[in-house]
Amino acid sequence: MTNAKLWGLKKSPWVFHVAAASCNNCDIEILDVITPRWDVERFGIVLVGSPRHADALLVTGVLNRKSLPRVIHVYEQTPKPCLVIAVGSCTCDNHIFRPSYNAVGPYDKHIPVDVYIPGCPPKPEAIISGVVKALKRL
């Protein structure tokens, strides 16, 4: 039972993209990953429109006081088990926004993060390799 569950989850991780106030660079790189050049549908990865359908949340952007409750809300709406993949340096350590009064810290202070993909923005190859690492950790 658990083996089947693990196999299904590894072979078809559906991804919901949570753009929590990012500068759009990471978002554009994420969209690059699903273009024909990188084609992650080979691995069964599909972008879905609703967190209810998702198995993994790709979070981007620096977390601030406005976006924090929304991100937590989306995380709670997602059916478990779900992975959280933090894309971009902002999600890992606030990056250049560290001294800002409005940055409420990296994501792992608030929700469990499975894998970090640093880079400003990370290359599509880096994002794919991060997702593969997250799937291997399962």
Place this chain on the structure above:
Amino acid sequence: MSILRIIVAYLVFPGFLFTSVVGLFLTWIDRKVTARIHWRVGPPWYQPYADFLKLLLKETIVPEGASKVLFLLGPVLGVVAMTILAVMLFSMNFNPQVTFVGDLIVIIYLLALPPIGIIIGGSASKNPLASVGASREMTQYFAYELPFLIVITSIIIKAGGTIRIGEIISAQAAQGPFLYSFSGAIAGVVMLLTMQAKLGYVPFDAPEAEQEIMAGPFIEYSGVSLALFKLTRAMMLFVLPLFTISLLWGGFADWWAVLKFLVIVVLVILIKNTNPRLRIDQSLRFFWIGTGILSIIGLVLTFYGL
């Protein structure tokens, strides 16, 4: 003995298990052809099965304030209807004598159940986008049902006024498939377009437009209930071409029928991949004015025996 055979027929061979396995395989063909059109590699063959298995084993969430019974009933309706439909069509194709009077009418009603399930589920899920999707689904249902029924009327006239699918199939065995005539070709085109809309594929996917209303009626579904909706779609991809072949293209008379079946499926996929989405009012106008007039011309031609 016969009860056991009926149970096996519904649950295993032409029924639930067989239809869902073949239907999921057809959705893989859909995704693979789509990928090749995009110049991509596309998913491996086991992808739809992995998706289905994963969805079955995930958590199912019922939204707060939603009607629990209706929300969970919605996905089941479509699967049940498609199972019954598959059993009926299969037994009629291989043994045209087993049918009963009026089975065509029963099939038309069974084909209406999946959209009704979507409407019930979408309206019960207490989400504004789902309500928008459900209302569009309802509009679209009324849109494509008009040309569909006119085409079915012309097929009934061609078959000499019978409403038994078995007799329609035997009439085609006697006088050649209905598709090879003017009115039959028109009926085929209209049937293909309504099939596209029944499947919710791209020119007519306003009810579940991913980019604007986030999968519409399915937005609150997760886990098993979402899996059942996906399964309904997959089974429809199997049952609707079978229905078209039975009515227009001579039924499963020989093994060429498998090729005809694949031709219809690939045509549907090609239409899906080469067209932009229509707005809901545009698709209503398309079906009631454009396709409706075309199907009425087909009906008139049928009266003159063309």
